[in-house]
Amino acid sequence: MPTASHRFSVSSIAFLYALLLFFTGAFLFPGTNCAQAGSKSEGWWLDGSWPHEHSTLEPHQDAVFGRLENGLRYVLLHHGSPKERASLYLNMQVGSLMETDSQAGIAHFMEHMVFNGSRNFPPGELIKYFQSIGMSFGADANAHTAMQETVYKLQVPTTDMKVVERGFVVLEDFLDGALLLEEEVDGERGVILKEKTARDSESFRASQRRVRFLLSGSRFVYPTIGTEEVIKGADANILRGFYDAWYRPELAVLIAVGDFDVRTVEGLVKKVFAKAGPRAERPAIPAWGDMRLKGVNAYYDRRSGTTGMLVVEAIHPRRHERDSLAVQRAMLDEQLAAHMMQARLMTLANREDSPMLKSFTYFTEAFGQMPDARMMAMPRKGRWEESLSLLENELRRALEFGFTKPELMRAKKFFANYFKQGVKRELSRDNSDIANEIVLCMNQDRVYQSPQQTLDVFTPMLATVVLDDVNKSFRSAWGAGNRIVSLSGVDLKADVSPEMAILTAWNKAARAEVKPWKGEAEVKFPYLTVPGKPGNVLERLHETSQAAPYTYQRIDFANGVSLLMKPTDVEKNRVQISLEFGPGTVSMDDRGQALARFSLDVLNQGGLAG
Numbered sequence: 285m286p287t288a289s290h291r292f293s294v295s296s297i298a299f300l301y302a303l304l305l306f307f308t309g310a311f312l313f314p315g316t317n318c319a320q321a322g323s324k325s326e327g328w329w330l331d332g333s334w335p336h337e338h339s340t341l342e343p344h345q346d347a348v349f350g351r352l353e354n355g356l357r358y359v360l361l362h363h364g365s366p367k368e369r370a371s372l373y374l375n376m377q378v379g380s381l382m383e384t385d386s387q388a389g390i391a392h393f394m395e396h397m398v399f400n401g402s403r404n405f406p407p408g409e410l411i412k413y414f415q416s417i418g419m420s421f422g423a424d425a426n427a428h429t430a431m432q433e434t435v436y437k438l439q440v441p442t443t444d445m446k447v448v449e450r451g452f453v454v455l456e457d458f459l460d461g462a463l464l465l466e467e468e469v470d471g472e473r474g475v476i477l478k479e480k481t482a483r484d485s486e487s488f489r490a491s492q493r494r495v496r497f498l499l500s501g502s503r504f505v506y507p508t509i510g511t512e513e514v515i516k517g518a519d520a521n522i523l524r525g526f527y528d529a530w531y532r533p534e535l536a537v538l539i540a541v542g543d544f545d546v547r548t549v550e551g552l553v554k555k556v557f558a559k560a561g562p563r564a565e566r567p568a569i570p571a572w573g574d575m576r577l578k579g580v581n582a583y584y585d586r587r588s589g590t591t592g593m594l595v596v597e598a599i600h601p602r603r604h605e606r607d608s609l610a611v612q613r614a615m616l617d618e619q620l621a622a623h624m625m626q627a628r629l630m631t632l633a634n635r636e637d638s639p640m641l642k643s644f645t646y647f648t649e650a651f652g653q654m655p656d657a658r659m660m661a662m663p664r665k666g667r668w669e670e671s672l673s674l675l676e677n678e679l680r681r682a683l684e685f686g687f688t689k690p691e692l693m694r695a696k697k698f699f700a701n702y703f704k705q706g707v708k709r710e711l712s713r714d715n716s717d718i719a720n721e722i723v724l725c726m727n728q729d730r731v732y733q734s735p736q737q738t739l740d741v742f743t744p745m746l747a748t749v750v751l752d753d754v755n756k757s758f759r760s761a762w763g764a765g766n767r768i769v770s771l772s773g774v775d776l777k778a779d780v781s782p783e784m785a786i787l788t789a790w791n792k793a794a795r796a797e798v799k800p801w802k803g804e805a806e807v808k809f810p811y812l813t814v815p816g817k818p819g820n821v822l823e824r825l826h827e828t829s830q831a832a833p834y835t836y837q838r839i840d841f842a843n844g845v846s847l848l849m850k851p852t853d854v855e856k857n858r859v860q861i862s863l864e865f866g867p868g869t870v871s872m873d874d875r876g877q878a879l880a881r882f883s884l885d886v887l888n889q890g891g892l893a894g
Contacts, residue, residue, distance in 0.1 A: 326570075326571065326572050327381075328604045328729065329377050329432070329726075329727060330535065332535065334349060335606075335607050335725065335726065335731045335732070336349075336607075336731045338606040339607040339731050340608060340609060341607060341608065341612070341731040341733065342731075342733070342737065343732055344361065344732050344733055344734045344737070345734060345737065346361060346362070346734065347359055347360065347361040347722075348360040348361070348550060350550065352533065352554065352557060352558055353558070354534070354557075354558065354561050355533045355534030356459075356534070356536050356537075356538065356557050356560060357536070357538070358537070358538040358540070358550075358553050358557075359537065359539045359722055359726075359732070360540050360546045360549055360550055361540070361541045361546070361718065362543070362544060362545070363541050363543070363713075363715045363718055364543045364711075365711065365712055365713060365714060367543050368441055368442050368543050369439060369441060369542055369715065370439070370440055370441075370442045370451075370544055371438070371439055371539070371541045371542055371718075372437075372438040372439075372440060372451045372452065372538075372539075372540050372542075373435060373437050373438075373538070373539040373540075373722075373723060374435070374436040374455040374459060374536060374537075374538055375435050375537040375538070375539060375723045375726060376433065376434040376435070376459070376530075376531060376535060376536055377433055377535045377536070377726070378391065378434055378530040378531065378535055379391050379430050379432045379434055379508065380430070380431050380506065380507075380508045381431045381432055381503060381570075381572060382526075382569060383506075383510075383526075383570075386514065387514065387522070387526060388506055388510040388511045388514045389476075389508075389509060389510010389511055389518075390510065390518060390522060390526045391429055391508070391526070392429040392434075392508050392510060393472070393476060393510070393515065393518055393523060394429075394462075394523060394526060394527055396472050396475065397462060397468065397469065397472060397523055398436070398457070399425075399427075400463075400471070401464075402454075402457035402461045403457050403460075403461030403463070404454075404457050405457060407463075410454065413450070413454075417440070417441065417447055418441070419438075419439070423439070424438065424439040424440070425437070425438055425439075429508050430508060431504070431508060431652075432651075432652060432727055433723070433727050435723055436458050437719070438451050438454065438455065439716065442542055442543050442544045445544075445548060445552070448544065448549065448552060449555075449556065452538075452556040452557070455538065456556050456557050456560060458531075459557075459560050460531070460533075460559070460560040462531075464523050464524050464527065465520065466519065469518065469519060469520050469523060473516065473518065476509075477516070479509065480510075480512065480515065483507075483509055486587065486590070487587075487590070488507075490585050490590075490772065492505070492507060493585055494583065494585065494772075497583050498575070498577065498583075498599065498650075498768065499573065499575060502572060502575075503572045504650075504651050525564075528563040528564035529565070529566055529567055530566070532562045532563075532566065533557070533560045533561060533562070534562075537723075537726050538553060538557065539719050539722050539723065539726075540719075541715040541716075541719045541722070542715045543715075572602070574602050574654075575599045575600065575601045575602070575654055575764075575766075577599070577766045578765055578766050579766060579767070580766075580767045580790060581766065581767065582770075582771075582782075582783040582784075582786035582787045582790070583769070583770040583783070583786075584776065585770075585771075586772070586773070586774070586775055586776070587772045587773050590773040591773050592662060592663050592665075592771075592772070593660065593662060593770075593771070593772050593773055594660065594661045594662075594668060594672055594770070594771055595658060595659070595660050595769075595770040595771075596660075596675050596676070596679065596767065596768070596769050596770075597656055597658040597659070597767075597768050597770075598656070598761070598764035598767055598768070599654050599655070599656045599764055599766065600654055600655040600656070600764040601654065602653045602654050603655065604653070604729065606729065607729060607731045609741070612741065613745055614757065616699070616742060616745055616746070616749065617749065617753050617754050617756075617757035618647050618757045618761055619647065619699075620692065620695045620696070620699065620754050620757075621682075621687065621754045621755070621758035621761070622647050622758075623695045623699070624687045624691045624692065624694075624695050624754075625645045625659075625678075625758070626644065626646070627691065627694070628682075628801065629643035629644065629645055629659070629678065632674060632678065633661075638674075639664055639667035639670035639671045640661045640662060640664065640671045640674065641664055642661070642662045643659070643660065643661040643662070643671075643674075643675070644659070644661075645658060645659045646658055647761055652727070652728055655761065657761040657762045657764070659678075659679060661674070663774070668789075669789045672769070672771075672786070672793060673789065673792070673793035673796070676790060676793035676794055677793060680798050681798040681799070681800070681801055682758060682801070683758070683759055683762060684798065685798075685799075685801065686751065686754075686755035686758075687751065687758075687801070688751075688801065688803065690803060691801075691803070692749070692751050692754060696746050696749065699742070699746060700746055703735075703739045703742050703743065704739060706735040706739065707735040707736055707739055708858075709735070709858075710734070710735045767790075769786055769790050771786055819841040819843060819845070821839055821840070821841060821842075822840045822841065822842055823839070823840045824837070824838070824839050824840075825837065825838040825839075833852060835850075836848055836849060836850040837849045837850075
């Protein structure tokens with residue numbers, strides 16, 4: 285059965301430090317080939333419109349955006365990687381936020397049930413069909429349910445357009461033809477309960493406790509998997525009621541990215557999906573609630589046996605802004621500030637006497653709706669108070685004195701190169717990666733643009749960024765009127781409550797004087813100089829004993845070094861280099877193996893390793 289993930293999609297080009305999200309969120313890098321969006325009303329995306337219909341930003345110049353008479357929208361894009369394959373996604377803009385209390389978990393239950401019998405595929409027949417064309421669940425057929433979306437994903441071959449058409453028939457059945465037979469509901473119930481048990485880990489429970497603290501009284505505290513009571517009590521009537529109310533063509537976005545002729549595929553979309561229609565009245569959405577915390581709030585979760593983690597954040601109430609050039613500029617200013625703050629924290633964490641093992645900062649959106657400014661640190665054992673003091677001081681230093689011109693210059697160079705590399709990477713990206721990005725754009729009300737459009741938008745924008753704007757953006761991001769200071773994975777032994785100990789440490793740090801940032805001295809490039817002349821070649825060998833693409837060239841140098849070169853068209857404009865020494869550690873004695881491990885540690889921590 286396809287797995288469902290309790291998450292929001294995170295753009296493939298997000299910062300590495302966004303991987304340490306403490307609870308479900310969505311993060312968009314400026315130039316995620318879709319621009320940031322946003323009325324605070326529930327379900328702003330339910331009007332069935334395109335993000336670019338509300339923006340002056342132009343959508344991807346090569347993508348075909350269409351809408352059928354029944355309201356179903358589609359995005360079609362030719363992309364040749366991998367060859368003769370296509371990603372077909374049905375993005376239902378329906379998730380667990382549409383549920384009432386008595387339906388908690390039904391959106392996820394529905395994701396399972398559409399695979400268990402439909403108009404064109406009776407129970408058991410869909411799996412047989414997938415197998416007949418070489419597809420398998422997980423790799424080629426999958427789905428996920430989140431709070432705002434349920435996305436069905438197929439990977440199909442494009443050598444036969446009848447297979448592509450049949451893939452559309454499968455997705456149209458998911459939208460409009462699910463049978464929802466009572467015996468299939470009973471059979472799937474156990475699968476879902478088993479999945480719920482599998483998810484019920486220590487880290488999942490910890491994340492739920494934290495969400496309940498942050499967003500008490502809101503619907504965001506309910507996990508997508510639902511409640512055991514609702515899952516056990518669900519029947520075909522309950523599922524049918526949700527399905528007919530919410531699985532509607534105007535809430536569906538079909539996405540096809542792959543190695544195909546776009547006009548041919550568009551004809552198939554019109555042929556297959558035109559008959560879908562609403563089957564019931566769409567109900568009102570339950571009120572979702574919002575962030576309500578003010579002032580400084582402490583949160584503690586011992587979570588014995590886990591890595592210690594400190595989080596300092598400011599979370600704004602929900603907001604939604606329609607995409608625009610101004611919104612993109614605001615995002616750029618914000619992310620430039622985050623990049624500079626990250627550089628400071630990395631400098632501090634790398635100092636020999638640092639109380640932190642690692643530290644991160646970034647701006648995200650909790651559940652894709654609440655702007656969240658975050659600093660995180662992994663404190664060394666017994667040094668959480670010092671780590672917290674460092675975070676408080678550095679945050680206050682940046683808020684009071686701002687960043688410096690040299691810091692901004694380096695951040696600009698980073699982003700300028702990043703956007704250029706995005707253009708070079710595009711041809712070699714997997715079509716599923718692009719399809720996921722389109723889903724993210726549609727569900728966050730962002731205009732989907734090409735990497736070249738992104739480069740064209742942000743290059744002149746970068747040139748006009750000034751330090752005052754970036755500093756104002758940083759202060760605005762942290763100006764939510766609250767501070768949430770969280771500590772987990774540390775066993776606090778104090779005479780007061782853990783929360784009081786955290787607040788005491790925070791208040792003590794807040795009394796310390798801070799001065800403007802003094803940057804680290806520029807470090808000379810620490811590696812060997814490039815030799816003045818090339819090495820002497822002893823022999824050149826072109827290995828052709830096997831047919832292309834398994835041919836390669838070998839060059840032996842006089843100093844004993846051998847160079848192996850193998851061209852490939854898998855990733856355009858990229859080169860992978862590896863260096864191997866001798867036969868490895870097998871032939872070494874204990875002392876030699878210890879020295880080898882030490883050498884690798886020096887290499888990894890010296891900045892040369894990937």
